């Protein structure tokens with residue numbers, strides 16, 4: 128009853144918002160629905176789940192065609208309310224290929240409608256911020272109960288998100304253990320000092336802190352929520368060619384590099400392997416991986432760790448633009464990463480679109496469709512073992528990209544309607560491939 132009342136309230140609110148949204152956004156677009164009009168995904172192209180090449184191609188139409196059945200129409204309405212209508216599931220559609228993930232914050236996940244949509248569309252989850260060191264490290268408890276080499280952690284930021292995954296059979300990418308960003312400066316200082324004149328802890332102390340941090344996170348997650356985390360971003364964004372570090376490593380803003388030295392990445396993977404559950408995959412994750420110099424430096428680094436037996440995959444964040452990188456450059460990186468034999472996760476996909484015109488939304492849909500076409504082709508041809516695609520956010524409204532002005536990078540709008548981008552991922556015939 129309570130949920131129904133909530134739904135009604137949200138529907139009313141959504142109707143008002145849709146009204147505003149449509150007036151501002153789509154004025155002049157002939158086939159947009161009127162506010163209050165009953166929407167139905169008619170004209171829906173039958174969804175045939177792709178099967179990998181070499182496997183028997185047995186499309187399973189949802190209805191048996193009869194000679195009198197009219198020809199299927201190509202979809203023209205891309206803005207379908209996920210609250211009111213049943214829409215196809217992306218993870219179901221791609222399940223023979225890779226899992227489909229969502230990066231989300233706790234506040235959004237615990238919203239009934241967003242939670243429902245996530246359960247329907249995604250089988251992998253990443254915490255947007257809630258599993259990062261600044262969320263888990265408890266300075267007060269560390270000062271009072273920790274030791275110089277062992278901090279104290281708290282998990283209230285991510286507990287509900289992990290429980291959600293348990294309840295809904297969603298797997299979690301653990302993001303992220305060792306990162307220069309969102310790790311408090313005091314963690315690198317003698318006595319965990321946060322004073323201006325604090326001095327760095329020694330390399331030995333920092334190695335011990337790193338090992339204990341990784342151990343504590345993994346022990347907690349793996350005993351409290353066994354089987355939920357299937358992959359860890361062990362090290363995030365350690366390569367920044369030109370920043371002064373050895374072998375293209377980030378140095379100027381990395382306190383990990385400055386306190387431990389360039390082998391901090393290898394050490395992190397060594398500790399991660401030691402404490403991870405046997406089935407958990409260990410990833411190196413970075414952005415702009417399609418930049419040639421960066422790609423080369425990443426390859427050198429991961430190949431070294433691969434030789435040590437401590438890495439299973441490479442994460443390509445993939446915060447991309449509408450035209451840059453070219454799909455050729457992007458694909459080239461996947462091909463090169465594929466040559467390592469490691470798994471590939473597309474960990475943070477979004478498209479930095481700064482316009483909300485109908486035309487640009489369709490172009491965005493095309494770019495998403497071509498990306499997934501590329502992923503599929505690379506898997507089909509055995510070039511790359513791509514096992515997860517994660518989008519960085521649910522709605523345009525909640526995207527991190529809005530910090531630089533309004534952006535429209537994702538698959539759902541603020542009232543949880545699908546955008547052409549969503550249908551592009553489903554390879555819908557209404558979205559042009561070119």
Ligand code: G3I
Nearest residue numbers: 255256259302303308309363364414444446475519526527
């Ligand atoms: O929690 C504080 C809050 O107390 C304060 O009032 C508020 C004021 O600005 O800030 C809040 O922290 C913000 C935090 O997100 C939680 O909302 C930070 O300012 C903000 O910088 C932070 O942004 C996150 C960003 O990482 C920081 O590096 C984004 O949400 C998050 O989506 C983004 O995710 C990263 C990936 O982890 C790694 N790859 C790049 C990606 C995008 O930047």
